[in-house]
Amino acid sequence: MIEVSGLTKRYGEKVAVHGLSFHVSPGIVTGFLGPNGAGKSTTMRMMLDLDHPTTGRVRIDGKRYAELREPLKYVGALLDAKALHGGRSAYHHLLCLAQSNGIPASRVGEVLDVVGLTAVANKRSKNFSLGMGQRLGIAAALLGDPEILMFDEPVNGLDPEGIHWIRNLMKSLAAQGRTVFVSSHLMSEMALTADHLVVIGQGRLLADTSMAEFIRTNSRSYVRLRSPQQEQLLDVLHRAGITAVTAGHGALEVDGVGAEELGELAARHQIVLHELSPQQASLEEAFMQLTAESVEYHAHAQPTEWRT
Template identity: 60%
Template sequence: MTTIEVRGLTKKYGPETVVDDLSFTVEPGQVTGFLGPNGAGKSTTMRMIMGLATPARGSVTIGGRRYADLPAPLTEVGALLDAGAVHGARRAYDHLLALAVSNGLPRRRVGEVLARTGLEGVAGRRAGGFSLGMRQRLGIAAALLGDPRVLIFDEPVNGLDPEGIRWIRDFMRALAREGRAVLVSSHLMSEMAQTADHLVVVGRGRLIADTGMSELMRANGAGTVLVRTSDPGSLARRLTAAGATVRDGLENSLVVSGMTGEEIGKLAAYHGVALSELTPQLASLEDAFMELTKDSVEYQGAA
């Protein structure tokens, strides 16, 4: 099974360290979301994975080998780092054919990837006339030409309409189900919440979190319960004594963690405490992301 292994990766531009001792693994069979504020080092890391930038220290391997040492790179890793990296005067079919021929791939792959990305009907059109969504699809088609087991996408949904975003989301999931390792960066937290199985979060070039989606949500507020009662102080003491963590919420409510709604309800009933509300709370990925990266944002505006 082919993985991406990033170990101790460090990159400097002049005096500035943009990637700082970064280590993580991208496993096959899942979508790994690569998240971080602007300037966190995501794009630089992806460029180093692809051999487009040289690290000051550390290493990146794909299936145990550096990208530069892969005998037929397009058959092992495909990437979309810049959807605009195609000659505008070249037809979609010709663009893909040139890539296929120059990499020793069979011509039939051009038709196959055009079909898979929904571009069959525009194969004869020049790329310069494509919408952003169509250019993204063309870039994905190019990444798939060699049928690689590893795929890397840098901000693939930026600027797309809802239909295009949904298509890319479903496509990423389908690629992972085929056993491929998929690394995708994005600023859209709502999309990552529906797309990624695993998350790598960076800030100012350093690793902040390397965790499964469900684990991150549980650790950053998911699983709390909002409780309302006429005597919150008394209930809070009883909940704390039972091992829960309780903090004050809005409008005399309690926010409880460490106990399920069912457990809270049973405890309240045992002590004869009437509840007017008992609502499980689900933190969003955006909430968790903002909490994790609050100390790593380059510029913060006043509220």
């Protein structure tokens, strides 16, 4: 369990994190979302005592990270995969971490196998690709077999197979009852991985809710219908007190009425339907809706005269 209470971080006049409070529960994957500059990395660094909060506190199973003896046995973290000694081999990088935390040397080979780096265990990490560096960082996070895992942009540099692997790994760790906290800008991947979301903007908490509730609350859901008898369908809907909006390609859109009810209504009036489909916004659309006013850096379309 991770508990964040009233966390604030100031850098001079700038407030990077403002009164942030939330908790990360075991047994599920909790996604950590926010626009660039929202304060995600600063928050994760404060969780690990790499930065000290101006006010507020973070407790990991009731203790500050700095109070944990042999912390890799409690918390495994990937914040910056490049933060390693490039002259060391993958094996010796992990061995140094293991020895400093009372972890058996045999565990090094185990985690190298888990992340698929056994074949390059004796190669210097400075020659690793970005994806291989990510795998080594994940191996370091797993080294102490911790109950709490934190990943910042874990899919950076990974190929499709690697992305599929890390997604299943995080789900598996959560299914074992571990606490898994992951930050990512890849909304499509987060939608497939996270069960719960913590969303911040400009350092403030915007949402702390389940994935399903987040999308439902921050987006429009509706049912799309298409019929060769559109005029009759519109008349039936109108008489039932249901408002339909015409959309492209001969479709109608209805808010606030379930697909089952609409299908049964059409069937009672012998109206043929070519489409009856519930529509729900994606995580990305819901995220953009919620954070629109919290984006610090806005890009604009290239002026016409610049285009070639």
